[in-house]
Amino acid sequence: MGGTVLGELENIILDPETGKLIDLLVKPDSELELARYRKEGKLILVPFHSVCALKDYIVVDEKRAER
Secondary structure, X not given: OOOOOOEEEEEEEEOOOXXXXXXXXXXXXXXXXXXXXXXXXXXXXXXXXXEEXXXXXXXXXXXXXXX
């Protein structure tokens, strides 16, 4: 499986009612095409449902992470 470095995880967004993870707030890599992602200030929002694996790196399905 190939991949692209999106950036560094800065924070997460939770639903306060359910505790369900909604989005990852990521400080984007300088070479990342930002137009493909939702933004909040200088960070990009990566939907948690796009996460495929969690270890030292977070692996996301790129197509599910886009706007």
